Amino acid sequence: MFQYTIRRLFLFIPVIAGVLLIVFVTVRLVPGDPAAILVGPEGTPEDRARITRVLGLDRPLPLQFGIYVWRALQGDFGRSIFLGSDVMKLVLTALPATLELAFLALMMTILIAVPLGIVAARNPNTLLDYGSTILALLGVSMPLFWFGVLAILLFSLQLGWLPSFGRGPGILPAFGTLFSSGSLAGVWLSLKHALLPALTLAFGSIALVARLVRSAMLEVLNLDYVRTARAKGLSERRVVNKHALRNALLPVVTIVGLQFGTLLGGAVITETIFAWPGLGRLVVNAISQRDFPVIQGSVIFIATMISIVNLLVDLSYAFINPKIRYA
């Protein structure tokens, strides 16, 4: 297992180098010149030429790539063209916000979708089952931005329960203050801010995973060994939770792992609606302004994160199903 992990970690290098190369070339192939956007329509051809030179974008592409990789290896991912700040600093500031959102959404997905799927599978073709199917259908087909704005309208404007935008102090730092000063206010505020965006983000995943759990459970519940377990006189609760669920969970874990990537992607829209200061918004802004260094830096980070999650998913198989071993 240790060896397998090490080998997988080494595989990260070509993956990330490949991602970098593709991003580097793509952003420069897509029409749109950062110098033209920086000086705006008011800029003159001289202005654009001058800015292009100052940014080093007049150099040959292989040289630009070489310089970028050389600096990146030393931890220098350059400066944002539009924000003027160090890219590393921007990414590291935005990252916790996005992780917080994706993590909460993932928690919601698991805590809501798995029980929902199990209940639906145990009562197939009943009102409960149909209810969860309708919910799932809504979740998959409703666009994120629409659901988000509706949620804000209801909970912030009509009911006034939750803030309409932004992030609180952040859940992790707020727990820090809770332990150091005993003040719950920060945690409460952070959760209030995070609830709507996390739910918006999770809605689609909840639907998908609930359907998946339902069908996996239905399949497993009809298998011989479950009948044996029931015949042995085990309680239904034990049959479902101990015998059936474990086996039904394997495909679910794969999807939940992949969902993490989807959640990071969905964060782009959610973060824009809720003015959540995360990586998704940073990337979207960077793309719409052709801020090359920021796009490159963020994509490398996202690619690394998704690679790590995929590895964790693969490793978790061994825990769920002892038959799987990595040698």
Place this chain on the structure above:
Amino acid sequence: MRYLSLFLTLLLVLFGAVMAQDKVLNAGLDVDAGTMDPRLARDTSAARIQELVYNGLVSLDPELVPQPELAESWNFTSPTTLVVQLRPGVVFHNGQPFTAEDVVYTFTTLLEEDFGAPRRSLYTPITNVEALDELTVQFNLSQPYAPLLQYLDIGIVPNEAAAALGADFGDNPVGTGPFRLVNWEKGNRIELEAFDEYFKGRPNIDKINISVIPDNNVRLIALESGDLDLIHSPVPPQDLERLVQEDKFAVSQTTALGYTYLNLNLADPILSDVRVRKALAYLSDRNALSEVIFFGMDQPGKSFLLPNTFYYSDEVTEYSYDPERGKALLTEAGWVDNDGDGIREKDGQPLQLELTTNIDPNRQQVLEFLQGEWLDAGIDASVRVYEWPSYIGDVIAGDYQVGLIGWLLLTDPDRATFLQFHTEGGNNYGSYANNTVNELLEQGRAETDPNKRKEIYTEVAQIITDEVPYIFLLYQGYVVIHDKNLEGFVVHPAGSWKSLETATLN
């Protein structure tokens, strides 16, 4: 018992919060300021916030007349020499006194090629700036340059601090302005605090928290739910009517310093015929655009001379909506529908025009509206809407037929015309060429008498109207909506929030 102590603690915290209540203004913006270095500023958000953190030598009042700010007085000692007397006793946020050296440093670095200032070309007629003494500076110009004073509202940075911080100065601004930056989460939130030693006196508002909320609807909801006290354009036009009726908010509207127009590419064989261009102008119902799409927020446009400014003129003629006249002009130009398919043709070529713009719901609606009108007149008009970076690239390259764009921050008629209509102008995307216009624009730039300038630009406006390189559709509107607790906020056509230095919050 445990709950009781928790309750007491909570009460104490709440009480403490009430005791120490600062006057905090929560404002919302659609985009973050790119940088807080005024020399590098390019977007309107940066301009908004920099006006609070810095002072310029002058500031433009709502009528766009330069008023003394860090400059006490100024005097053109020759057409190419401007001597500025500076205000004594001003300090920067870091405690350093403000002197002539800071002015020299600001403009010298701004003009350095490698510094990368996006708006450098507005200042290039300046040869150099020198300090005559501690509080007097002299601007030496290479040619008479009338608009110069309009552009001296750019914030002055402190020589030593800016030089020491280099590229990091934009993240750690130091100005002389009414508010200083306390915290800046990029792309998210800006926190400003009143500057005790501000030379006009400490502002009444203690803190300004500016949140960046990209979605126009969410920003509006945040205002309505009380999370924000002030927002400004862009505001969804269809919501405006409802908000005006709300008792809680003050809604102020004015014309902004910009217009939205159709840029006709004169290099295109169809559009090179002035009769076709005039026909398009007659076929565009600007009143309907203003009313139907913008609910009156943007007003019907006429020329580049903006209403509510000194240079506006009633004399310039306009194309009132007249489809019959437009169709007649097309026929006169040889475009006739011979095969009865509803589309006009000439020499076997159909009359096809592509209308393009960047992704923006209102701009798209404008083009779709025009498409319908033009189709009725026998023009096979199509609409293409794509993202800004690609679109602006195509416009710059002259790769378009009819482009819907806007010009902003036109604080001087020179800024609305010289680069756009001069044959050598850097923004003359549609290849417009007229020697009379060239000469007039050069005169207008050099003339210092405002009344003479007004005559010159009125003449240019009439020629542009007659030759139609642009179809001026709309004068952009500017809207501020704020809680009525904020008093003394003055709406400014440039979108300035400068009056927050004297406004009060109840």
